[in-house]
Amino acid sequence: MENEKDPHPNQPKDHRSDAFATKFVDKTASWQHKATSNKKEKPPPAGGLDETPVPDAPPGYTLKFTFHRASSLPMADINSLSSDPYLYVQLNTALTPRHKQDPYLRFRTPTIRRSTDPVWNCEWIVANVPATGFKLKARIYDEDPADHDDRLGNVHVHADSLGDNWTGIREQGYKIKKRMGSKRAYAIRGCAAMFSRGLEMSGTLFISVESLGKTDVGKNGGRAWTVGPCAWSRHLSPMIGRLAGTKEPGQGIGGTKTEQYNFQANQIQLAGPVPSQLYHRYVEFKPFIAGMFTATSLRGRILNRALHHQHSRVYNYDRTTVYGSFPSPSKDMTLQFLNLVHHDDGGRIFTYVLELDGMWRFTETGKEFGIDLLSKHTMHSDVNIYIAFSGEFFIRRLKTPNREPGESDQETHPAVEIEGGPPHGDPPNDPAYYALYIDNDSGTYRPSAKLLPLLKQFMQRNLPGLKVVTLDCVADGEKMGRLKKEQRERKKAEGKGTVFMQDDLSSLSSSDEEELEERMREFEAADGDEGGKGKEKKKRSLKREIKESKVGNWVHGDHVREERETKEDMERADGESKEGEGQGNGELKQEGGELMHKEDTTAGLNDNDEKR
Helix, strand or coil: CCCCCCCCCCCCCCCCHHHHHHHHHHHHHHHHHHHHHCCCCCCCCCCEECCCCCCCCCCCEEEEEEEEEEECCCCCECCCCECCEEEEEEEECCCCCCCCCCCCEEEECCCCCCCCCCEEEEEEEEEEECCCCEEEEEEEEECCCCCCCEEEEEEEEEECCCCCCCCCEEEEEEECECCCCCHHHHHHHHHHHHHCCCCCCCCEEEEEEEEEEECCCCCCCCCCEEEECEEEEEEEEHHHHHHHCCEEEEECHHHCEEEEECEEEEEEECCCCCCCCCCEECCCCCHHHHHHHHCCCHHHHHHHHHHHHHHHHHCCCCCCCEEEEECCCCHHHHHHHHHHCCCCCCCCEEEEEECCCCEEEEEEECCCHHHHHCCCHHHHCCCCCEECEEEEEEEEEECCCCCCCCCCCCCEECCCCCCCCCCCCCCCCCHHHEEEEEECCCCCCCCCHHHHHHHHHHHHHHCCCCEEEEECCCCCHHHHHHHHHHHHHHHHHHCCCCEEECCCCCCCCHHHHHHHHHHHHHHHHHHCCCCHHHHHHHHHHHHHHHHHHHHHHHHHHHHHHHHHHHHHHHHHHHCCCHHHHHHHHHHHHHHHHHHHHHHHHHHHCCCCCCEC
8 A cells, every 4th residue: 555654765766877886887897807717927138049940942152251351542641741540341243131121241350550552361251152153342430539431432343143163253353442431531542642743542452253163061051150260359438447447457567567557458250150050139128228229210310329429439459459269169260268367367257259250359347336337248249239159258277177177086176276376476477277168148138048958058069178167046046146256255355465557667767867868868878879660679679678666665665564564463462561662662763764764756657556
């Protein structure tokens, strides 16, 4: 009935929106369940190991390129009316690369100083050049460390086809194209030609190409590689050394250990082929990384240009650059590598990059900010998108040369003091006494640990006699950290007692100048009248001798101070009488006076010299 009362008057009535809320809750739960069930782990950033195979191609030919000489080059230096020329060569073939970003095969000759008719006679042997021929681009530059290198011209050499009966090219002259050359250099050459009828305006480059027969490619497929020679170079930069706080070891008079502020960069062309499996791409662990390598964005272009510039400054070629080469891997090449890394001289750690054609670049690294800034793998690779391998390495001396480093009773230096080498003697001159510890610790390219055995085989083939130990930065992380810690502790310990010198011998004190003039007069009186060059050479030699003698005096004064402090501590510990103490003080005062005299004699050193 209408008037019948509700039996539950206090219970709220259902609203029609309640049905929508229930459906919404059910739908949300359904969405959440679906999202949870379909959730996948976030994929790793792109990059790292690239397993793209090398394209198949028939075997090619091994060619030997010889760059003999050039004549009538333009004059890039107006002061000397000459140039410092070198060749930068690139070889192009019809072989299909794995990726279009793969670097070309390139070769650089040493620099010839002050010459417009340089003679190089440099050889470059390249394997597996296809039968379809090649295009060789040779660019001639004038080396200018203080500024960009001026291009002096180009030469292009073409071979349309190769075969068993190909006769090659025998010391043929190619006219240097001036169109891309430095206008200033050719203007100087033109002005000089106006006053000398013997000068020519067009230069010539002489090149030979010889076929050494078909290449046994094996599993290397369609790619060319450098066979030799195994050229190496050492690049020094005192300015970067000052900024980074790195020093190059040396030796003063009387066997005194010295170090000069220098940042040393090294590169060695290893004999190919590099195993094709060693193929890694940069890792895009940050959004801007791709733009930095490809120079596609504004920020990327700025970073790319900055890293290219940093690479060119660290691996800068100038008059202090040291060159050398070996026809093939040998024991002498291994010893040269050990010399480049200052083996057995402190616990040094190096950052390295191995490029696809076998160019191995490395510099010392460490915890210091300056060194880390200059030791990024991106800089070493010159911002290459693809490389073979990267990481860090260090050298250790072994107690027993005929045993492997991993054996339980095989001790290494560091961390154990072993007889027959530093810090109490000269290092052994046999590669069998040393082990190369090399890892894949590189966040830029993240090389695969499963390829470390291939890297070990490649290094053993190129560094005969040297034992190689590989470390996985993840699986062997604890062991690697312990070994590197021992390296750093050894470096700190062996750095004590070292005299730090500047490479500049240009400044002397007034008293040293008087000594120099007096010795020059004695030299002239004894040897008679010599030419200007002979006097200058003798003067420089005497100047260096005077400065080194000051360092020797300082070292002697340092020993006197140590003896004085030791004696004082002993007297305090023994509790001698006041009279004895007074005599001791008088003796100390006399020794202190001698010390002050010795230190005063070092006042002629450069004000920027640091002494420990």
